[in-house]
Amino acid sequence: MVSARVLLAAVAVTSLAACSEGLDKFNPFADEKYKPEKVVDTPPDQLYNDGLARAANGNFVGAAKKFDEVIKIHPHSAYAKQALLMSAYANYEAGAYDDAIGSAKRYVTLYPSDKDAAYAQYLLAMSHYSMAPDVSRDQEQAEKAGQALNDLVTRYPNSEYVKDSKWKIQVIRDQLAGKEMEVGRYYLNRRNYGAAINRFRVVISRYQTTRHVEEALERLVEAYMAMGIVNEAQTAAAVLGHNFPDSPWYKDAHTLLTKGGLAPREDKGSWISQAFGKAISLN
Known part of the structure; x- marks a missing residue:
């Protein structure tokens, strides 16, 4: 004899099935029945x-x-x-x-x-x-x-890959120095001399083998002269002239000092002089 609970369950299932069939007409995906996809184990x-x-x-x-x-x-x-x-x-x-x-x-x-x-x-x-x-x-x-x-x-x-890597390292260093110069010029043009000096200092301290170091030294002369720190301005110009005597940037730095009644003079205790001294000793 079938129990009442089993009968009730059977009725419930039958009702759900009938209800489902009735709702299928509102389901746009009713004809798409799920079929388990067989995964092919490709070697x-x-x-x-x-x-x-x-x-x-x-x-x-x-x-x-x-x-x-x-x-x-x-x-x-x-x-x-x-x-x-x-x-x-x-x-x-x-x-x-x-x-x-x-x-x-x-x-x-x-x-x-x-x-x-x-x-x-x-x-x-x-x-x-x-x-x-x-x-x-x-x-x-x-x-x-x-x-x-x-x-x-x-x-x-x-x-x-070492040879090509070394060449690309130099390219990257030049680009990173260029970014520092771009930001430094931005601050210099807006007379934020302290921020500008910090950027040019990065170029001189980290990227001395790049083409940007000459300009960085000249920009330091500009910034330090504007701040009235003539000792550092003279040192930047002296280091620039010693290392790059034919550079147009040195000519600009020398002219700027001359207008102020000054001449390039290196202070060995300056961070600028010490930065170049360290670079020479490392090379």
Whole structure:
């Protein structure tokens, strides 16, 4: 004998089914019944080779997806390690620099002594380098690129990427110095001499090998003369004349001092003199 509870349950189910059928006419997706999707477990070698083929055809977005599938679906396979490096490469070529940075950074972290670690570090640096804007904008990416390139030169000094890295480091240093000069000029034009001096000081202290150091010294002469700190103005001009005697910036600095009845004179105790002394000793 069927219990009352079972009968009630059967009635409830029947009622729900009938109600559901009645509401289906208001449901635009009623004809679309859910069907569980069967996931095909593609072998890692097939995914990896598919990624290589796509990369060879210039489809780097598709290639990166295949390499990432290897990493996600077969993380412990023999192909996962190389797929991680290829993911960095494909994403870099596709212009997906953030993704390239993620894969490259993970590769260097997991395999710092691997034969391809230097290449992964280079891809990491170049991704930041490619995102670095001009001097009119924030230089965070340029700074990160410089740090990544310095790490490459330090960790992998015998790498084939060292020569290019050193050249790019100088390019980045010049750009960072240019940004400091741009801000320094801004403050100088608005007679905020203290803020301007701080910017020019950065150029002289950190970026002496860049093309901006001559102007930075001359701008210091302008700022210090405007503030009446003639000793530092004379020192800046003297250091500029000693290191860059043929520079047009020295001629401007000398003319500015002359108009004030002064001449270049170096104070060895000045931070300007000491900054250049340290640079000479380091070289």
